Amino acid sequence: MCGIVGYLGNRQAAPILLDGLAKLEYRGYDSAGICVFSDGKLKVAKAKGRLANLSGLIDGGRAISGTVGIGHTRWATHGAPSDVNSHPHMAESGKIAVVHNGIIENYLKLKEELVRKGKTFCSETDTEVVANLIEYYYDREKDFAEAVRDAVGQLEGSYALGILCQDYPDTMIAVKKESPLIFGFGEGENFIASDVPAILRYTRRVVYLDDGDMVVFTKDEAKFYDAFFDPVEKKIETVDWDISAAEKGGYPHFMIKEIHEEPKAIRGTLSPRIRDGRVVLDDIELSKEYLEKIRRIYIVACGSSYYVGCLGKYILEKTCRIPVEPILASEFRYSEPVLGEDTLCIIISQSGETADTKAALEEAKKRGARTLAIVNVVGSAIAKAADDVIYTWAGPEIAVATTKAFTTQLCVIYLIALYIADNLNTISPKEYAAIVDELMVLDQKVALCLTAEKIEKIRYYAEQYFSVRDAFFIGRNVDSAICLEGSLKLKEIAYIHSEAYAAGELKHGPISLIEEGTLVVAVATVDQLFDKTMSNVKEVRARGADVFGVTTEKHAEEIKKTVPSVILVPETHPLLQPSLTIIPLQTFAYYVALLRGCDIDKPKNLAKSVTVE
Numbered sequence: 001m002c003g004i005v006g007y008l009g010n011r012q013a014a015p016i017l018l019d020g021l022a023k024l025e026y027r028g029y030d031s032a033g034i035c036v037f038s039d040g041k042l043k044v045a046k047a048k049g050r051l052a053n054l055s056g057l058i059d060g061g062r063a064i065s066g067t068v069g070i071g072h073t074r075w076a077t078h079g080a081p082s083d084v085n086s087h088p089h090m091a092e093s094g095k096i097a098v099v100h101n102g103i104i105e106n107y108l109k110l111k112e113e114l115v116r117k118g119k120t121f122c123s124e125t126d127t128e129v130v131a132n133l134i135e136y137y138y139d140r141e142k143d144f145a146e147a148v149r150d151a152v153g154q155l156e157g158s159y160a161l162g163i164l165c166q167d168y169p170d171t172m173i174a175v176k177k178e179s180p181l182i183f184g185f186g187e188g189e190n191f192i193a194s195d196v197p198a199i200l201r202y203t204r205r206v207v208y209l210d211d212g213d214m215v216v217f218t219k220d221e222a223k224f225y226d227a228f229f230d231p232v233e234k235k236i237e238t239v240d241w242d243i244s245a246a247e248k249g250g251y252p253h254f255m256i257k258e259i260h261e262e263p264k265a266i267r268g269t270l271s272p273r274i275r276d277g278r279v280v281l282d283d284i285e286l287s288k289e290y291l292e293k294i295r296r297i298y299i300v301a302c303g304s305s306y307y308v309g310c311l312g313k314y315i316l317e318k319t320c321r322i323p324v325e326p327i328l329a330s331e332f333r334y335s336e337p338v339l340g341e342d343t344l345c346i347i348i349s350q351s352g353e354t355a356d357t358k359a360a361l362e363e364a365k366k367r368g369a370r371t372l373a374i375v376n377v378v379g380s381a382i383a384k385a386a387d388d389v390i391y392t393w394a395g396p397e398i399a400v401a402t403t404k405a406f407t408t409q410l411c412v413i414y415l416i417a418l419y420i421a422d423n424l425n426t427i428s429p430k431e432y433a434a435i436v437d438e439l440m441v442l443d444q445k446v447a448l449c450l451t452a453e454k455i456e457k458i459r460y461y462a463e464q465y466f467s468v469r470d471a472f473f474i475g476r477n478v479d480s481a482i483c484l485e486g487s488l489k490l491k492e493i494a495y496i497h498s499e500a501y502a503a504g505e506l507k508h509g510p511i512s513l514i515e516e517g518t519l520v521v522a523v524a525t526v527d528q529l530f531d532k533t534m535s536n537v538k539e540v541r542a543r544g545a546d547v548f549g550v551t552t553e554k555h556a557e558e559i560k561k562t563v564p565s566v567i568l569v570p571e572t573h574p575l576l577q578p579s580l581t582i583i584p585l586q587t588f589a590y591y592v593a594l595l596r597g598c599d600i601d602k603p604k605n606l607a608k609s610v611t612v613e
């Protein structure tokens with residue numbers, strides 16, 4: 001996944017492009033580059049590595065003058081990170097410049113055809129094929145927009161494109177299919193970007209482009225066309241969150257900032273949907289008649305969003321008494337899933353752009369299931385494609401490792417569970433009210449997990465364990481599901497090998513890996529399973545493991561008989577307990593990564609949204 005940005009106006013483009021790319025680095029940071037119209041020519045500067053390398057190459061943008069330009073920050077797919085594979089890519093003659101986010105699936109076939117027509121290439125990328133294909137058509141039609149239309153008509157795959165043509169110094173063209181792209185309206189200037197933070201300091205008036213859309217624009221005018229090149233009117237939306245949401249706000253990393261934003265994000269997600277003690281989901285149209293027909297619920301997602309689905313199984317089955325199957329999107333789409341009109345597919349995605357999850361959504365729709373998306377990015381592909389969407393109002397999540405999106409997705413699962421259970425009468429009014437009461441104070445209880453005292457204790461344990469080689473997270477029932485996310489956090493930001501196991505499962509094999517110094521994080525918040533988990537802790541301690549436990553204040557004294565190091569979280573309704581348990585696991589991973597000197601917001605090999613399969 002990559003980030004693209006474009007500027008066309010009266011100001012110097014290069015600094016604006018670099019600023020925008022800095023807000024998009026979370027989308028990929030293997031290399032970066034810009035192309036600016038300068039003295040009547042398309043001038044390109046690009047560099048392998050972080051954006052700082054490019055900025056240094058062009059003196060912060062001062063070395064390239066011009067008021068029209070495109071920029072790109074890359075997460076390598078075709079061709080290793082290198083200067084030559086960096087975007088923008090030029091056509092052979094240098095007349096066409098392109099930045100691209102996505103994958104052109106038929107690029108090799110197109111490249112062979114272009115080579116046969118005499119074109120030469122210098123990179124391994126699919127994007128250079130797009131540039132040369134546009135030039136091929138331009139050389140014949142001498143019309144920039146028509147050449148782009150005809151070239152794009154040959155492309156298979158996903159693309160968000162920003163395109164310049166040397167003969168049209170006042171014009172830029174952008175095209176969108178499957179990869180995200182927005183258009184921003186300024187005063188005497190216009191913008192394109194992969195995501196809102198890149199242009200929020202310049203404009204709040206945006207259009208979320210749809211698949212097939214093409215926009216041909218100057219600094220004063222924008223013409224939109226659909227996939228058939230017919231003029232189309234687009235809805236202008238106003239972005240209502242503040243730019244600080246896309247800045248660090250004094251925190252050392254976006255991740256710790258976003259952890260501390262979790263109470264606010266949870267409140268923002270829940271409170272508009274609980275009125276007078278009732279869950280109100282105006283966002284969706286799941287009628288009582290439809291809900292009564294449901295015989296199975298799939299929860300389809302990737303990564304941490306999938307782990308929300310694993311928690312969702314316990315929560316939805318307990319409240320709605322409907323079989324629930326969480327399944328990885330990358331497996332779902334090739335598993336010939338058994339589903340139909342009696343199946344509800346809940347699709348979870350922070351970015352709303354994850355390729356596997358998008359494809360799984362289309363598979364579910366094709367097979368007749370109704371789809372309900374839980375998404376954080378407004379106007380994203382999954383949000384638009386699903387039959388219904390419930391947004392997690394978490395605000396932009398910049399850190400690659402998710403935190404507030406995870407906890408707000410979980411909140412939406414609680415809301416859906418109560419909504420369905422209420423319609424199906426599978427929960428008593430007393431139980432319903434008890435859960436709603438706890439939802440109303442959940443944000444405050446999460447905040448109690450983030451006090452200076454709690455953080456200090458987490459940091460202490462991080463100092464004890466940051467050099468471990470292997471870690472196991474164990475728990476039972478919802479605790480085993482939350483262990484999946486706790487383990488992933490340690491893997492993805494601290495680069496420590498970690499596994500999550502149902503506590504009762506260790507003795508069936510994995511316990512052979514437990515040795516002196518292995519770290520075991522035991523999560524034991526489910527009352528009726530507490531003693532059994534403590535037995536499992538004794539088993540691993542007997543084999544030399546170092547253990548620290550996470551449990552509720554109720555078990556404070558009991559757990560100390562078995563586990564010397566303990567993190568306590570406030571108690572809430574058992575079904576909501578994971579929302580509190582996850583907080584110390586997130587902060588533990590953060591402080592371990594900090595001690596290990598890892599690049600916390602941009603972990604190696606990762607990107608915020610995986611828009612490739």
Ligand code: AGP
Pocket residue numbers: 302303304305348349350351352353354357400401402403492607608609610
């Ligand atoms: C989360 O910390 C990871 N970065 C990753 O597992 C992520 O949850 C996964 O790629 C799914 O992303 P999505 O929610 O945007 O679809």
